[in-house]
Amino acid sequence: xxxxxxxxxxxxxxxxxxxxxxxxxxxxxxxxxxxxxxxxxxxxxxxxxxxxxxxxxxxxxxxxxxxxxxxxxxxxxxxxxxxxxxxxxxxxxxxxxxxxxxxxxxxxxxxxxxxxxxxxxxxxxxxxxxxxxxxxxxxxxxxxxxxxxxxxxxxxxxxxxxxxxxxxxxxxxxxxxxxxxxxxxxxxxxxxxxxxxxxxxxxxxxxxxxxxxxxxxxxxxxxxxxxxxxxxxxxxxxxxxxxxxxxxxxxxxxxxxxxxxxxxxxxxxxx
Amino acid sequence: xxxxxxxxxxxxxxxxxxxxxxxxxxxxxxxxxxxxxxxxxxxxxxxxxxxxxxxxxxxxx
Numbered sequence: 001x002x003x004x005x006x007x008x009x010x011x012x013x014x015x016x017x018x019x020x021x022x023x024x025x026x027x028x029x030x031x032x033x034x035x036x037x038x039x040x041x042x043x044x045x046x047x048x049x050x051x052x053x054x055x056x057x058x059x060x061x062x063x064x065x066x067x068x069x070x071x072x073x074x075x076x077x078x079x080x081x082x083x084x085x086x087x088x089x090x091x092x093x094x095x096x097x098x099x100x101x102x103x104x105x106x107x108x109x110x111x112x113x114x115x116x117x118x119x120x121x122x123x124x125x126x127x128x129x130x131x132x133x134x135x136x137x138x139x140x141x142x143x144x145x146x147x148x149x150x151x152x153x154x155x156x157x158x159x160x161x162x163x164x165x166x167x168x169x170x171x172x173x174x175x176x177x178x179x180x181x182x183x184x185x186x187x188x189x190x191x192x193x194x195x196x197x198x199x200x201x202x203x204x205x206x207x208x209x210x211x212x213x214x215x216x217x218x219x220x221x222x223x224x225x226x227x228x229x230x231x232x233x234x235x236x237x238x239x240x241x242x243x244x245x246x247x248x249x250x251x252x253x254x255x256x257x258x259x260x261x262x263x264x265x266x267x268x269x270x271x
Numbered sequence: 272x273x274x275x276x277x278x279x280x281x282x283x284x285x286x287x288x289x290x291x292x293x294x295x296x297x298x299x300x301x302x303x304x305x306x307x308x309x310x311x312x313x314x315x316x317x318x319x320x321x322x323x324x325x326x327x328x329x330x331x332x
Contacts, residue, residue, distance in 0.1 A: 105279055
């Protein structure tokens with residue numbers, strides 16, 4: 001497994017397994033599509049679309065009446081997305097592998113642009129935001145989702161805490177990067193600098209929902225999302241990691257299983 | 272391969288229009304003389320994945 005920039009998971013390596021997380025973040029994509037308000041004939045771009053969401057959900061909703069393009073820099077993720085398109089025989093949706101901070105489209109091509117949990121992960125978020133502005137038509141709608149501040153993202157916060165001191169700092173989960181747009185004013189500044197003036201931000205809490213802690217941990221392990229950190233740990237320390245996370249998670253155990261609150265920023269506006 | 276996406280893709284380096292070579296399944300930038308592969312119907316618009324065209328290779332279109 002090769003190491004991605006700034007300790008992000010190796011998206012190509014975990015592409016086949018990433019979908020185990022998709023049901024948990026589906027509420028985010030659903031909220032984005034409501035704000036997007038796609039109409040017949042729209043050309044829509046989904047940037048950092050990963051294994052295809054929310055582009056594929058949009059395609060299913062619109063029954064081929066919009067033209068959707070999904071792009072991601074990780075070829076492995078794009079391959080998974082494209083396989084779903086073929087399997088479901090969806091029309092008017094295509095995926096391409098490309099640098100998300102240098103989109104291979106001319107300016108003002110798309111009526112609407114989506115980017116779910118992508119902007120903060122770009123090596124250069126400002127350049128990525130500049131590109132969203134560039135390819136959007138005047139008057140076009142953009143809808144983004146970015147994670148909130150570190151303490152409002154428990155699962156990542158726990159991972160950071162339990163690995164801190166056990167693995168070298170350069171192997172720690174990228175908590176600061178992932179939550180970098182959660183600080184007050186951060187996403188607004190980024191978008192203003194890109195050229196946007198209509199910027200609406202709503203902080204929303206939703207829940208990861210698992211039947212039990214074991215269920216949650218099974219997803220963590222099977223998705224390889226922390227593989228880099230695990231690989232840096234001695235075998236003897238791995239069980240203690242699970243136990244420490246379980247202690248953090250205890251406060252979120254309810255009669256309906258494990259419900260872990262996460263905050264994200266739903267961001268939208270017109271160019 | 273649906274042409275709608277191919278029609279709006281441009282070169283990642285110079286943003287010039289691209290020529291689609293159906294036979295080789297490549298998108299070619301005449302200005303930069305780079306050929307971007309289409310793998311399993313997925314255009315791969317990464318410079319590091321592109322093929323540099325040799326001087327003798329002509330680009331039609």
